[in-house]
Amino acid sequence: MLDLDQPAPDHRQDALHIVFQRGKLVMDMRSREPCILSDTDLAQNRWEVAREHYIGHWSGQACFAVEIQDICDIDAMRYQAGSLYQLLGRVEDGVFALAGRAAQLLDWQRDHRFCGRCGGQMQVADGERAMACGPCKTLLYPRISPCVIMLITRGDEMLLARNARFPRPMYSSLAGFIEAGESAEDTLRREVREEVGVEVGEIEYFGSQSWPFPNQLMLGYFAEYASGEITPDHDEIAEANWYHPDDLPPVPPPSSIAGQLIQYHCRRIQSR
Incomplete structure (x- = not known):
């Protein structure tokens, strides 16, 4: 169900999101797929995006890994912030893999903000899944x-x-x-x-x-x-x-x- 061949869209309208805050997965407890949130969820809750990564297309819709700002309020009556472990056995394997991919991409970006070779600041590379160092041209790909x-x-x-x-x-x-x-x-x-x-x-x-x-x-x-x-x-x-x-x-x-x-x-x- 995850299509990695589709390019990232030019807009976020109607996109899906796997949302994290302070390293914890934000889950909608009313949903059958609690870790997959809509663009409407982000807008209605006024969550400000700190970092994001395009993951691929899930069931025909663009899907992003998103980390929201620490100051954003989470409605405890509807959402729960917890560990990926809480999804085990509760969702289909494909959904768990999607959430796991999102977590790994955000962790990778967070842990590679600076180049280990020259100390320069790194940015997400254009056109490929890599962190790029401008001064020394080092490319770092997600670690497995x-x-x-x-x-x-x-x-x-x-x-x-x-x-x-x-x-x-x-x-x-x-x-x-x-x-x-x-x-x-x-x-x-x-x-x-x-x-x-x-x-x-x-x-x-x-x-x-x-x-x-x-x-x-x-x-x-x-x-x-x-x-x-x-x-x-x-x-x-x-x-x-x-x-x-x-x-x-x-x-x-x-x-x-x-x-x-x-x-x-x-x-x-x-x-x-």
């Missing part, structure tokens, strides 16, 4: 951080772990950032070894998901257990164990790729 996320299986069982920083009990697959010079497969084996002390054998690619917390691209894999005893590092991983599909602890929702990996493995077991 690739990560691997892997569900380790041992027959029917899955290795699930609780991250030490999770605010509540939640068990998920392992994950880690790809470092410079690594392949995704190298990262997968290294992260599993570092976090839980086991080795994996065959690896099977599953799929990917944009994860805007703040700018990850999650590459999902299945990995077969090969050897070793589970030994959590107790730095990132508080505890880990093998779990059967019939006796799962609290796991991520299917809106996340971690939840999709777990559900897919469970369906494979049930279909045998």
